[in-house]
Amino acid sequence: MNTKNASNTLAQAQQHLIAGEYNQAAKLYEQAIASEPDVIPHYWYLGLMLLLQNKEIEAQITWMLPLADVEEENIPAYTQELTEVLQLEAERRENLEEFSLAWVIRQHIKEINSFDINNLLKIVQLSFKIDKFEGVEFEELEIIELLNSQNFVDLNLELLQQVLQQVLETPPFNKSSIDFIKSCLPYLINTPYFIDVLPAVMKIGHIFKLPATAAHLLRLYLNLDSNNLEILRHLAIFYQNAKNYSQAIETAKLCLSLSTEIADKIFAVHLILCNLVTTGGYWEEICSTKQELEALQQDLITSQPHALDEVRTLGLLTASFALPHLEDNPDNFRKIHNQLAQICQKNIQAIYHQEFKRYSERHISHRKTANYQNKLKIGYVSYALRRHSVGWLARWLFQHHNREHFEIYTYLINYDLGDEISQNWYVNKADKAHKLGIKALEVAEKIYDDEIDILVDLDSITLDVSCEVMSLKPAPIQVTWLGWDASGIPAIDYFIADPYVLPDSAQDYYTEKILRLPQTYIAVDGFEVGIPTLRRQDLDIPNDAVIYLSSQRVYKRHPETTKWQMKIIKEVPNSYFLIKGDAEEEPIKQFFYKIAEEEGVERSRLRFLPQDPSEAVHRANLTIADVVLDTYPYNGATTTLETLWMGIPLVTRVGQQFAGRNSYTMMMNAGITEGIAWTDEEYVEWGVRLGKDEALRQQVVWKLKASRQTAPLWNGKQFTRDMEKAYEQMWQSYIEGK
Template sequence: MITDIYNWQNQAEQYFIQEKYSQAAKLYEEAIAIEPNTISYYCHLGLLLLLQGQEAEAQMTWMLPMTEADEEQLEIWTNELFQFLQIEAERREIREEYSIAWLIRQHMREVNPIDINNLLHILQLCLKLEKFEEIKDLHEWGIIEILNEPESLNINSELLIQVLEEILNTAPLHAINLNLVEACLPYFSDTYQCFCLILTTAMTIGHTLRQPLLAAELLKLHLQLEPENVEILRHLAVFYQDARHYSQGIETAKLCYSLSEGLADKIFALHLLLRGLMSAGGYWQEICETCEELEGIYQEFIKAQPISLEEARILRLLTPSFAIPHIKDTPANFRAIHNKVAEIFNTDIQTLAKSQGKKYDAQEKKLKTPSKKLKIGYISYALRNHSVGWLARWLFQHHDQDKFDIHTYFVNYQLVDDFLQDWYVQKAGNAHKLGMNGLKIAEQIYQDEIDILIDLDSITLDITSEVMALKPAPIQVTWLGWDASGIPAIDYYIADPYVLPDDAQNYYTEKIWRLPQTYIAVDGFEVGVPTLRREDLNIPGDAVVYLSAQRGYKRHPETTKWQMQIIKQVPNSYFLIKGLSEEEAIKRFFYQIAEEEGVDCSRLRFLPQVSLESVHRANLGIADIVLDTYPYNGATTTLETLWMGIPLVTRVGEQFAARNSYTMMINAGVTQGIAWTDEEYIEWGVCLGKDASLRQQISWQLRQSRHTAPLWNGKQFTLEMENAYEQMWQRYVEEK
């Protein structure tokens, strides 16, 4: 029985601290019986009941004094209760008792459903407790409506922005509410803070989580604050293009170019424009004009040196070169420009690193004793469901890990459902799952004391180029990803006797290391069940079917003219066209050339994409002949075609990209279909179309070659690569 007010309250507090809630509650029940008009007793008793899981009883206790209160008393009572619960919620948050804090704040929401700061705290607790479905259902709380009427609110803007940042950084995609982001925009006093938050989140969503359209929608919100923010527009163009909204991507890239002032910014804006035009396919005149403009600005940039650039602009210098070999086959001229830009890139990256106290003395590393393993490092963002991922795997499969210490550096590692990436992690030796910070990646490689670092990306990823320019390993090599990057810090470029002409060393800065037979080999491909049938495409069973399966940016009008001339000369022939592109643009492109060459457009078929690589390969079997692209050949598609035993017609050029199919056919033991002139390409196409027995002979040769040809011998290829590594190291030792 309560006799001393001070003593019983002190005792109740002690019970509360000791979490003896029932004993404390009993004391407050007795106090209410003695002093029924003391509001604070009801606050405490309700809280104690709530902490014991008696939510209904707690609600009834808090409501009890309200039943007979007038309007003024009711407001005083609810405010007191709200403040009381808020103090306890904050205490629980400090103690990281988030579940209890969340429960208390939910009851605060019952007391005052429009207190915005409490709602923000609930959102924050939902994130900590991973109650993402509640975040998704923001409309039920009315929080967005409240934010959109700021004049009547006392919003803690700092808390609001903190909660928004936590939502964008931790919530799954389905819980990210763009309406909430838009409602928060007026509360950013610092536009740059908003820019950093939205761009960082969009990069993660668009690239790491592969949701480019959602990333684009997020970036568009920031344009409400800064409609001409070029950095936002750059990324917006990329995300539109990645989402195959090519028209929007092209228009955004054009806007970027119109707003760009410096030469480096103009170079990258033209890259974005070419990326969109070429991916869409069919915009050939505009592509050629843009490419010519790019080369001109590159020349201006070279002449204007030295130009002081920050890291982001330096990183953007090399990738735009990717477009040019798709348009023309003039490697000596191309590399004269590209190598100079790569030299500037290399110098600027190293200068930047030194200014930040980073310097790698890999060339000064202590030489190994002959008995120690060579440390081989591979770096790539593409060891996943990607052309590089499909082609590099046999080297990883057959590597002698008793003889070599293998390290693999996964740039921008993504936790996604990708069986090929998972396979590489298992086969990678020491797998390093890394982000997109070039300096940190280079530091990791340097600390691992890698002897030979192999770049599988070339200029297709700026971060990999940055790492190679920093020279974290004494010997650096480019293989597979594209052509040679031209970066002076790279020592060797892997080729073979065929993929580069004899005089290629005259215009390469890297030492060309020619493997004895082939620069690539695979043990084969997984092949699924075909989903294409001739009758489904309204093609007669006795027709001759030609196929071209390449992305839109490899579609050159001159090559397409040759292909139409072949179709025209082969009776009862059809041409199947497959590859990522803008459907209407690529149709216009092919229909126009077909009409110019006198080919009925009804003989053309445009095939849809399929989700599985194995089904794509199976569907190649519908073709009698595959017609390669030029001046940029197929690579993975050529290997798949040859593996499926399908005759191929290719035009051999001078640059690496124009000789891929040539070296692959030679290393598969087949020469029929290799053309050295435009006329020969047409002749081979017509010959193979009209001569069924020749097609059968080539198909038989290709199937037999699986047992004998270098192209299908991944184990022998791996031995030759390993031998090359040992010879490179021996040269390095002798030079030192």
């Protein structure tokens, strides 16, 4: 075969290859080999054609034939030549998105050269694309060992980052995955690619809700950069979310020692305070830390910073979270908090100046053309529309909304794909639902694009993303409802309340206009109840004993309120106190034992209960109690509703702040005044009276059971009508320019 004919034959073979006609191409390469048996590349291509026909053994034999007759020192060069042929074909198949075929070809490259790190990484990447990744590939391919030994050249860092990103975004994580991540970090730490790794770790911790895994990954990073303040902050948060409170406190204290900016110090002290409160002990340190936080907040207000970055800005509002748990002084608290909220909003609007300007300009033009006759578009934004107190309580508003007059939109931040509450109530029952991540601008743009008329925030300062969204004011009317309390952000127009949950003087220290619904700011049609698992005999409590119960998260525990509760137990013979909450077991026990000893109550009268496996079982188990003792200065909310629904008498101390009046408004809207205390002494008196007077307890139980058919608290439909009237009033005021 002359050179011209050989060239034509190879060109035809290539055309057959591209056309997928592998058998015809193979015949042409066989002809080329017959004519030119010493031209080794012909064997490479013939073997490739056989491989593409699933004749893997024949392909391998074909590749081995020419190597049997060459000098040993020339084998590496020929092997490299074969690898390049297969590499080009694998890349061509990847470009054609024929990933399964590319994966097979790269497996053969691995057989030829098991140390080609880039090829091994490509195999893993392709495993994801064809849903074959099982988490054991790193060990089987010996990638981790190779990365740790650095026994390779020309590592493709971009490819390494892409594979790492895919691993980080694909839980669950096994030891092999963790070891791979660890082996990658030294290569990426000082490169532009590392910036893409941190968001993936945030996603693991916050969206996939694997804070312990996220903390482990950040610790690996700190091995390389031990004083990185941003990483330490995130690490402290992940420790806290993983309930590793001692490590969270230690890490937050390290953050504080490394901080030079006031905003950084505020956030570090906030983290320390939250974790101290959550452990339920160390009260002297809690008080001194609270004072330190308030002093730092005042220093920042005095300095009036206008150029804080996004991270520091958002930390300002969430740093106030713990304070109402410690003191009922809303006048003083809100004066400070509202100023922080104003600083926060100014900085966020400056950071996203163009977006904020665009939103504002449309609000101005929209007001001129607004039509009251159209359906109002109501948007609800929250991370808590899931298995969460807010998620359980907001359901009935979605159930009863009048769809002839209102279009309902939901913006689910940090959406949990596995949460049936989100799906069944807040996705399926919305006219349009957006399942979003944790980027505030993405959320704000969706709200703006949907042309929402009234945006309702259910998170308040419990989520910095929601605060950022509301600060940008993507909707012309913005409202806070149901969450922690009003956020104080000036861009929020209204705060939903009722005649009881805020005192008459509250408007003096709220920046939002307080809109009081006629009866109650919250109502539910009821709760799902399971089968009880608690028995008196299992707790070694006599059948004729009086059982008091307090079921709250530990950060709502206050030593002064706990003293009142111990006074009640001491005063009521044959009484026991069940304590249920979520914290480190030993510290919370010591917290209660210490106060019990001070008040002369035997430890044997206290019982500590674990969390129940589900909300429905928790509600069923409430019925073991004769009386529930509420917390103060931060009352129960969902727990109070559940207690009243189950027909159990409740003792609550009424405060001045929103969080200190939740149980009061709920009891009033259930038609119950027995157990409402206006002083510390009354709290103890009601607790003792309800414990000693069985007839009084039974009377309250009957009232609560009868209230299910009559009380505003259990009428979700009427509550929804009241909310809708409030929305219409807001809209009317808006289009009239008031």
